[in-house]
Amino acid sequence: MKPEYKHLQAAHCENGVTTSLLQHYGVHQITEPLAFGIGSGLFFIYIPFMKVNDGPAISFRTMPGMIFKRTCRSLAIPILRKKFSSKENARQALDNRLESGHPAACQVGVFYLPYFPKEYRFHFNAHNLIVVGKEADNYLISDPIMETITTMTSYELDRVRFARGPLAPRGQLYFPKEERVVTNEQMKQAIITGIKRNVRHMLYAPGNIAGISGIRYTAKKIKKWRDTLGLERSRSYLAQLVRMQEEIGTGGGGFRFIYAAFLQQAYTYHPVDELMDISNQFTKAGDLWRDAAIQASGIYKGRLTEQQDYNVMGDYLLDIAELEKKAFKQLAETVKKLR
Amino acid sequence: MKKEDIPQDPSALHNVTKEVSYAVDENGNYVTELSTGWDVKIKALDVAWSDIEKKLADAKQKVLNNEASPLLYFMELKLMDIQILSAYTRFWKWQVKRHLKPRVFEKLSAKKLQRYATAFDVTVEALKNVNLNETGV
Numbered sequence: 001m002k003p004e005y006k007h008l009q010a011a012h013c014e015n016g017v018t019t020s021l022l023q024h025y026g027v028h029q030i031t032e033p034l035a036f037g038i039g040s041g042l043f044f045i046y047i048p049f050m051k052v053n054d055g056p057a058i059s060f061r062t063m064p065g066m067i068f069k070r071t072c073r074s075l076a077i078p079i080l081r082k083k084f085s086s087k088e089n090a091r092q093a094l095d096n097r098l099e100s101g102h103p104a105a106c107q108v109g110v111f112y113l114p115y116f117p118k119e120y121r122f123h124f125n126a127h128n129l130i131v132v133g134k135e136a137d138n139y140l141i142s143d144p145i146m147e148t149i150t151t152m153t154s155y156e157l158d159r160v161r162f163a164r165g166p167l168a169p170r171g172q173l174y175f176p177k178e179e180r181v182v183t184n185e186q187m188k189q190a191i192i193t194g195i196k197r198n199v200r201h202m203l204y205a206p207g208n209i210a211g212i213s214g215i216r217y218t219a220k221k222i223k224k225w226r227d228t229l230g231l232e233r234s235r236s237y238l239a240q241l242v243r244m245q246e247e248i249g250t251g252g253g254g255f256r257f258i259y260a261a262f263l264q265q266a267y268t269y270h271p272v273d274e275l276m277d278i279s280n281q282f283t284k285a286g287d288l289w290r291d292a293a294i295q296a297s298g299i300y301k302g303r304l305t306e307q308q309d310y311n312v313m314g315d316y317l318l319d320i321a322e323l324e325k326k327a328f329k330q331l332a333e334t335v336k337k338l339r
Numbered sequence: 340m341k342k343e344d345i346p347q348d349p350s351a352l353h354n355v356t357k358e359v360s361y362a363v364d365e366n367g368n369y370v371t372e373l374s375t376g377w378d379v380k381i382k383a384l385d386v387a388w389s390d391i392e393k394k395l396a397d398a399k400q401k402v403l404n405n406e407a408s409p410l411l412y413f414m415e416l417k418l419m420d421i422q423i424l425s426a427y428t429r430f431w432k433w434q435v436k437r438h439l440k441p442r443v444f445e446k447l448s449a450k451k452l453q454r455y456a457t458a459f460d461v462t463v464e465a466l467k468n469v470n471l472n473e474t475g476v
Contacts, residue, residue, distance in 0.1 A: 011359040011371070033361075033369070053387065053418075054394075111418070119351035119384060123423050146356050147373075164426035165419075239386035246380040248358045251371075252340060257361035261369035283363060287340055290379075297379040300386050 005103055005132040007142045007149050011251030011258060012061075015041065016144020017105045017128040018068045024103060026179040027075065029187050037262030038074050038194035039067030042255055043201055045210040046218045053122060055240035058218070060254035062201070064126035064167060065107070068174065070197070074190035075182050081174040087158045090171030094131060097175065103132040103142070107172040109163020115143070115150045120248070125167040131157070145248055188269045192338050195266070199332045202324065212325045219317035226310045235300040238313070242293045242300075253286025260286065263331075274334040281327040285320055292316035342372055350376025351384065391418060402469070408444030409469045410435075413459045427458035 005024065010016025010032045018035040036042075043062045050057040061067075065081075072079045084090035097104045109125040110116060133140040138151040152160075161171045205211035218241075225234035245254040260282035267275040295313050298304040340362040352358065357373035364370050398415040401407040414424050425432045430451075437443045438455075449463065456463045 009359055011361065054390070054420075055387075115355070117351045117355050119388065121418075123418060145358070165423035168426065236386055236390050239383040242380055242383040243387065246377065247384075248352070251359060251361040252345075257340060257369070261361050264369050279369075280367075283340070290340065293379050297382050301382055 005130075005140075005142060005149070007132075008144060009147055010144040012036070012041075012249045012255070013128040013144050014064065014067045014126075015039075015258070017130055018071050020130060020142065020144065021103065021105055021176060022071070022075075022077070025077070025176045027077070027182045029182060029184070030071075031265060033258050033262035033265050034187075034191070035067060035071050036255070036258050037198070037266065038190045039070040040194050040198040040201060041067050042198055042259045043210070044212075044214045044218075044254075046214050046221070047209060048221075053240070054236070056237050058241055058244045060245055060250060064128075068105075068128075070194070071190070072176060074193050075180070075186055077180050077182075078177040079174060080177050081172065083169075084171035084173075087162055087171065090161060090173065091154065091158060093173055095134065097173070098131065098134050102175065103130050104173050104175045105130050106157075106161055107169035107174075108157075108160035109165075109169060110160075111163060112156070112159045114152060114156050115146065123163070123165050125163050125165060125169055184269065188338070191266045191269055192335060195331060195335045195338075199328050199335065202328045203332070212321050212328070215317050215321040215324070219314040219321065222317065223310055223314040226307055231305060234310070235302070238296040239300045242296050245289055246293055253289045256282050256286030256289060270338045272334060272337055274330065274337075278327050278331050278334065281323065281330075285323050285327065288316060288320045288323065292320065342370060345372050345374050346377040346379075347374060348376045348378040348381060350381045352376060391415070405441050408439050408441045409466060410444060410455060411439050412469060413455070413461065413466065414439075417459055419458075424458060428454045430454070 008016060008020040008023070010019060012032070015032045015036045018039065019030050019032050022030045022035070039062070041061050043059065045059050047057040069079070082093065084093065094104055105128055108127050108129060109123065110127045111121050111123045113121065113127070129141050129143040131139050132142050132149065137154050139154065139157050141150045141152055143150060161169055163169060202211040208214070208217050225237055229237060246252065251258040260279045263275050263279035263282065292313060295309070295316060299309055299313065342362045342364050345360050345362050353375065357375055359371050360374045361369055361371055395415045398407065398411045402409050402412045414420070419427070421432050421435050425435045428435070430438070438447060452463045452466055456466050459466070
C-alpha cells in the first residue's frame with residue numbers, strides 16, 4: 001500500500017494537514033494561508049486558571065481541530081472524524097482506509113513521536129499528521145513539520161495515537177469523505193465567512209481573556225509578574241509566552257505573518273485595495289510581536305531585571321492590541337464590500 | 340518580517356528539519372522560506388529545560404530524603420504532572436498523590452506498580468530499586 005502522495009511542508013501542523021489533504025482530494029486552490037484564514041485560525045487567549053508545564057496557558061490560535069472543520073464546512077466538503085476506545089479498532093479503521101487507497105489524518109501526542117528531537121517532546125496532544133501508506137509494519141507518515149515523508153512502526157503509531165492527558169487524541173482519525181471540485185465562487189464566499197468569523201472572535205469574544213482584550217489583559221499581568229512571581233518564575237513565564245508565539249508551528253510572529261499572507265491571497269479573489277493595506281498592518285503586528293519577544297528574551301537571559309523592563313514588555317503588548325484592534329475594525333468594514 | 344531578516348540560528352532541530360517561515364520579498368509579496376531557528380526562541384526552550392532539570396534535581400533530593408516515593412522522580416523525568424500521570428495509569432489523582440508518599444508506595448501491589456512502570460516505560464525493578472546516585476536511570 002503506497003499511494004501516490006505529494007508531501008507538503010507547512011508552518012503549522014493543522015494548516016498543513018488541512019491543505020495537504022484537501023489538495024489530495026481535489027481542491028487545487030487551497031494553500032496554507034487560505035486554510036488558516038478560511039478556518040479563522042488567528043486568535044489570542046490567556047487562560048489564567050490553567051497551567052501548562054507550570055507556566056501560563058497562552059495560545060495564539062484557535063482551538064485544535066477547528067481549522068480543518070471550518071475550512072471543510074465552508075467549502076462544503078463532507079468529513080469523517082472518529083475516536084476509538086481500543087487500539088485494535090483504531091488500527092483496523094486506519095488500515096481499511098489505507099487499503100482503499102486513501103490517506104487519513106491522525107491527531108497524536110508529541111511526547112513519543114520518534115522522529116522529533118528530544119528537546120521538543122512535551123506532553124502536547126494536539127499534533128496532526130497524515131498517514132499515507134503502509135509497508136510491512138511501517139506506516140508512511142506525511143508530517144507537515146518535516147521536510148520529507150517519515151515512517152513509524154505500528155507500535156509507535158499506536159502509542160502516539162493513544163497518548164493520554166489533556167486533549168488526549170483517543171485514536172482520532174479524520175479525512176474528507178470524497179473528492180470534490182471547489183469553484184472559485186465557493187472560495188470567495190469561504191474567504192468572506194472566514195474573515196467575518198475571525199473579526200468576531202478577535203473583537204467581540206466574551207470576557208477579558210480572549211481576543212484583543214486578552215492581549216491587553218496579558219500586558220497588565222506581565223507588568224505585575226516581577227512582583228507577584230519573583231524574578232525566576234517570571235523569566236520562565238516569559239519564555240513560555242515566547243515559545244507559544246514563535247515555536248515551530250506559528251510561521252513566526254504568533255501566526256500574524258500567516259494571516260497577513262492570507263489577506264494577500266484573499267486579494268486575488270477579492271481585488272479590493274484595502275485588503276493589501278490591512279495585510280501590511282498584520283505584518284507590522286507580527287513584527288511587533290517579534291520585537292516583544294526580543295525584549296522578553298533580554299529578561300529571561302538575565303540581562304534585564306528591572307521593573308522598568310517588564311513595563312516595556314507590557315507596553316509592547318498594549319501597542320500590539322491597539323494595532324490589531326484597528327486592523328480588525330478596518331477588516332470588519334472592508335469585508336462588507338466583498339461579494 | 341522581510342525575507343532577508345529570517346533568522347538562521349542553529350537550533351535543536353538541526354539535522355532533523357527546518358521550519359517554514361512566512362516573510363515578504365522585495366516586492367512586498369508573502370513567500371515562505373526555511374529557517375534553521377531563532378536565537379530568541381532557542382533561549383526560551385533552554386529556559387524550559389533548565390526548569391525541568393531543576394525540578395528533577397529537587398525530586399531526586401526528596402526521594403533520597405525519603406520525603407517522596409520514587410514515583411515523583413520518574414514523573415519529573417518523563418515531564419509528567421499528576422494529571423498526566425493519572426491519565427496514563429488510570430488512577431485517580433488523589434490516588435497518585437497518595438502513592439507519592441514513600442510509606443504508601445512501599446505497600447503497593449505488584450499490579451499497581453506495573454501500571455506505573457508501563458506509564459514510565461521502565462521495569463518494575465527499576466521503579467523499586469532506583470539508584471539515584473547514578474546518572475541516567
